[in-house]
Amino acid sequence: MGGTGKAPKYQKVFDALQREIQSGRVKAGDRLPSEAELERTFGASRITVGRAVRDLQLAGLVERRAGSGSYVKARNVSEALSFGLLIPDLGETEIFEPICQGMMASPPARQLALLWSPARRP
Amino acid sequence: MGGTGKAPKYQKVFDALQREIQSGRVKAGDRLPSEAELERTFGASRITVGRAVRDLQLAGLVERRAGSGSYVKARNVSEALSFGLLIPDLGETEIFEPICQGMMASPPARQLALLWSPARRP
DNA sequence: GAACATTTGTACGTATGTATT
DNA sequence: AAATACATACGTACAAATGTT
Numbered sequence: 001m002g003g004t005g006k007a008p009k010y011q012k013v014f015d016a017l018q019r020e021i022q023s024g025r026v027k028a029g030d031r032l033p034s035e036a037e038l039e040r041t042f043g044a045s046r047i048t049v050g051r052a053v054r055d056l057q058l059a060g061l062v063e064r065r066a067g068s069g070s071y072v073k074a075r076n077v078s079e080a081l082s083f084g085l086l087i088p089d090l091g092e093t094e095i096f097e098p099i100c101q102g103m104m105a106s107p108p109a110r111q112l113a114l115l116w117s118p119a120r121r122p
Numbered sequence: 123m124g125g126t127g128k129a130p131k132y133q134k135v136f137d138a139l140q141r142e143i144q145s146g147r148v149k150a151g152d153r154l155p156s157e158a159e160l161e162r163t164f165g166a167s168r169i170t171v172g173r174a175v176r177d178l179q180l181a182g183l184v185e186r187r188a189g190s191g192s193y194v195k196a197r198n199v200s201e202a203l204s205f206g207l208l209i210p211d212l213g214e215t216e217i218f219e220p221i222c223q224g225m226m227a228s229p230p231a232r233q234l235a236l237l238w239s240p241a242r243r244p
Numbered sequence: 245g246a247a248c249a250t251t252t253g254t255a256c257g258t259a260t261g262t263a264t265t
Numbered sequence: 266a267a268a269t270a271c272a273t274a275c276g277t278a279c280a281a282a283t284g285t286t
Contacts, residue, residue: 008273034251045275047169050252058180066252067283130254156270167256172271188271189264 013042013052021061021072028074032062035070135164135174143183143194154184154192 007015020026033041038049053070056062064070129137142148155163160171175192178184186192 010273036251047276048274051273053252064252065283066281067250069251069283132254158270169257170255173254175271186271187264188262189269191264191270 009042009044010048010051010055013038013044013049014055016042017052017056018059018061021056026072028072030072031068032070032072131164131166132170132173132177135160135166135171136177138164139174139178140181140183143178148194150194150196152194153190154194156191 017032026032032038032053035046035049035053038044038053039046042049053062053064057064057070061073062070063073139154148154154160154175157168157171157175160166160175161168164171175184175186179186179192183195184192185195
């Protein structure tokens with residue numbers, strides 16, 4: 001019933017950090033714990049932690065700076081929205097869920113997505 | 123001049139496979155060489171090859187099936203386009219470039235993207 | 245500026261598990 | 266059952282960028 005009971009470890013780390021960010025407990029601009037710290041916190045290796053943090057980066061939730069750390073990005077849609085993108089046939093939707101959640105904060109975006117969603121074979 | 127001269131190895135593998143796919147030399151449904159073969163071809167480790175192929179998967183260019191192999195996905199936008207997505211403030215645009223290229227094949231998508239692009243602070 | 249510690253980036257080797265053939 | 270191929274995960278090493286002393 002746990003939900004994340006059987007999930008791979010990198011995904012548990014990803015989910016945990018994502019919750020920290022989206023719950024607002026770590027705010028935009030805050031630095032995440034170093035990957036060495038995350039290793040100890042989650043009992044995971046560098047590879048596992050690194051993959052989780054990289055996935056957060058790909059999702060646009062954090063920014064990694066070599067020599068400095070990983071920082072939570074500003075997700076204020078009103079300020080950050082720079083362009084629209086149409087993605088054909090995503091295979092790995094997992095990473096894009098956080099993006100969708102951020103997107104939902106923008107009513108115009110939701111409207112546009114709904115407009116486009118049923119369009120097929122244009 | 124080289125272009126890919128100083129790029130990391132995983133990116134060279136990614137680029138090489140991407141060219142194979144988008145040039146049409148490997149068609150939709152074709153199976154890529156196994157990762158063990160790619161290791162030999164590029165003189166790279168499993169981790170490096172795996173990252174390149176996973177990035178291709180995240181970009182929606184290939185599908186990985188455990189026990190079987192990695193297959194080139196159908197990128198016919200007319201058939202594959204399932205929904206639109208608006209991505210605020212991408213940090214790692216590299217992976218999304220192949221998606222954009224596929225998107226450009228659809229005139230309605232291009233029109234919609236242009237419509238939305240200049241919209242800020244909705 | 246220089247030296248040093250910290251932190252992320254890339255890369256290798258290896259082991260084990262799971263799915264497919 | 267067995268071989269193949271991807272999936273996850275560990276440990277390690279060195280490079281590059283950054284921050285501090």
